[in-house]
Amino acid sequence: xxxxxxxxxxxxxxxxxxxxxxxxxxxxxxxxxxxxxxxxxxxxxxxxxxxxxxxxxxxxxxxxxxxxxxxxxxxxxxxxxxxxxxxxxxxxxxx
Numbered sequence: 550x551x552x553x554x555x556x557x558x559x560x561x562x563x564x565x566x567x568x569x570x571x572x573x574x575x576x577x578x579x580x581x582x583x584x585x586x587x588x589x590x591x592x593x594x595x596x597x598x599x600x601x602x603x604x605x606x607x608x609x610x611x612x613x614x615x616x617x618x619x620x621x622x623x624x625x626x627x628x629x630x631x632x633x634x635x636x637x638x639x640x641x642x643x644x
Contacts, residue, residue, distance in 0.1 A: 550630075553603040556623040559596050563620040564613045566595040566603065573606035577636045583610055608636065 559565045569590045572578070578586070587610065594614070595603050605611065607628055616622070633641045 551605050551607045551628045554625040557621040558599050562617040563622045564616045567592040569610040573609035
C-alpha cells in the first residue's frame, strides 16, 4: 500500500498523478505491456486538495502529467509492505 500525502493542491493543470485503473491486478508488467494498456485503458487524474491522502497499490500503472502552470506539486509518498519482496523479480529497497 502506498499513501501519497499532498502538501499542495493537485489540479488538472499542475501535473497530477494519473493511473490506469485495474492494472494493479496484473502483476509486474513489461514496458511493452504498459504501452499496450496505456493505449487501451483511459487514465484517471487524481486531483486532490492540499492535505488530502491518496491510497494506491504501488503496482498500479501510474505516471505524472506535465505541468501546464507554474505551481508546486509536492507530495510525501510512503509505502507499506509486509515484506520487501513485492512481486516476482521486484523487491523494495531500504535506505
